[in-house]
Amino acid sequence: MTKKIRMVTQGIFLLIFLWLFLQTESKGANDLGYPVKIFLDADPLIFLTTILSSREWYQTFYLAILVIVATVFLGRLFCGWVCPLGTLNNIVGSMKKGHPSTQTANWYRFKYYVLIFLLVSSLFSLQLSGIADPISLLIRSFSLAVYPVVSYATSATFDAIYNTNIPPLVNVSEFTYSILKKIFLPFQQPFYLQSAFVGFLFLLVLGSNLVERRFWCKYLCPLGGLLGILSRYAFLRRSVSEDCNDCGACTHVCQGGATPNQAERWKNTECIYCTDCDDLCPQNAVHFGFMKKQPVVGMDLGKRRVIGSILTGLIAVPLMRITPIARAGVSDPRLIRPPGALEEKEFLRRCIKCSECMKVCITNGLQPTLFEAGIEGIWSPALVPRIGYCEYRCTLCGQVCPTGAIKRLELPEKNKVKIGLAMIDKGRCLPHAHATPCIVCQEVCPTPKKAIWFEETRVKNREGKERVLKLPRVDLELCIGCGLCEAKCPVLGQPAIYVTSVGESRSRDNQLLLS
């Protein structure tokens, strides 16, 4: 019975997660209107590591604290009942045939080492937790890989039917397609630079369930580790009555690897309260309930290994920072951060690479980096204007950022933020280099007083005929680096006008103009 309630609860949370994921998309209004980042807000690992690395109290903490308190009293209910990645692992794991192997009895420790590494490195300002945090990992995988794949496959199918030009068939399929577009498909096909990479890692996480059910949850998940530590003295516990005849059935179903077959060696920090053992027990000897003082089984992490994890976390900080790319002028000029992004060091201390900003970006211009911002900045957002510019009156990325790495800006404020500056490549620009009229860049420039203006000149063509030509120029004081000019520049490939990060408001050093 409890198992059924648990499964329904899991389903509800997964649906809420997916529904909020689908709502992380513009409908044309200024605000999204839904608390799309609520799962990240409730994530204690994100909460703690962000506080440590940024040394600032973080705004939306209520839910994370609620989860912490609940875990202290009730144990790892979050893992077994709420976590959407856990639920997906659960679903995939149910496809695995046969019994779990018993060779991996000590692997459960590994997630604690990951956790210690993340906590120590974040204490010294390196924020890497989002790479392995399950919520962040799941949103990133869905945004960058799963959803684009589903969208692409669906559209390709309906396009194929559409192109058959068989009227009754097309009518039915177009009707279905229009409904899917309304409730489920993205407004436009999303494209991301790291889709295959991120998708492959996600497949590994899901696929590992076929090696062992909830492989990720048992052995790797740092949030699971954190909640495990917090649950050490929880009151919600498992008891086994004397009816137990040591049949061992519970070991095979245990989702957490909590060794339930040995009542006295039951690891409460590994139990995720799936209650499968209670459900299954032939003797009906297993019970869950609130119990006071019981002997707590040690976590048995090993001093040396713990010290090793701490040292690794310590060393990782300088190791990731001894790269010259942090210096102004050395950093990748095409590393254009979204408007409202904090100064780069501060930004990296907060960004958890959840890709909420990339999911919501109205033009698809925000893309995950690979090593442009160092290993530390992997999968952090950068604007690639050739894929999509920064929409002048859009503030969505700041609205969905869970850690304040991208500040939430009001529109008037956002309109003043420079994320870079546009420059003209006179060797490729049609009017400048080829005496051909164009100035598309000037047309689209969105600042109220256009940052791109033109100078009229008279030029002679090959036949000696004189004509008036408008040559674009960039007013660096007015340019905000949105990249709309670059996105629309008809000179394809290497554009004749392009944005680099120099002049970005957030940086003190990466400046160009004297003022």
Place this chain on the structure above:
Amino acid sequence: MNRRDFLKTAIAAGVALTIPGSTEGLLGHLDAAEKVDIAVAHGISPQAITKAAIDSLGGIKRFIGKGDIVVVKPNIGWDRMPEYAATTNPEVVSTVVKLCYEVGAKQVKVFDRSVVDPRRCYKQSGIADAAVATGGIVSFIDDRKFREVKLPGIVLKSWPLYTEAMEADKVINIPIAKTHGLSTLTLGMKNWMGIMGGSRGRIHQKIDGSLVDVAMFIKPTLVVLDAVRILTGNGPQGGSLSDVKKLNTVIVGTDQVAVDAYGATLFGLKGADIGYIIAGHKAGLGTMDLSKLKIKRVNI
């Protein structure tokens, strides 16, 4: 309601719509006897002046028939609110939609290929909500619905155009009058860029002839030039209220070149100052010589 009841009501409603419609049509023909080429209505209500201007030309009945599938093509190119005069006034659009339905149009479709994000353009311009409110079928551009077509070839031999615009029974162009860096002004003919597919940026290289090519191909039933507000600087996107001038005017005509030539006068220019108006005149698309036209002005 069963099917029979539904049919009865539907027929009754149809008759109800037809009777006043037909008398108005008769009156319309009387008006048309005056042979007004361009109607210019001035007044504070965009709805009233839109209707008045169309009535001066003989009423919507002269242009739209029962069962017509109509495309109404406003400028929804930019993510700006109506008061910034970068997009067509939503009330003008919704009024035209409403008028079409009043004379029995089957469907009135509203769309534009926006330059920036369509969701924001449709929403922030107020056009989507306004047009839907009067029954307009508002849709975003579907990339699959562009079809390569042969054009007159002043510049463009062929270009992908939007099938819904080409297949409609009637097309009504509803541009807004604005400045434009390259073409000086954007008026009616330039509004056709919103049904063009492909890489429109290249059009700029030979904009005048290209615009005429498309305008000659489309041949709108009616042009309703929105000058309720005009954008006098930093066009076509604008963004500053100081560049907006309120004229409370709507100009209606059937001659694309003539309406644009009149539009130029709103900015203190002449048709002969604008390259594509000259090109349209030369190509025989219409006339830019306003002195030869019967222009009717109404104040409301």
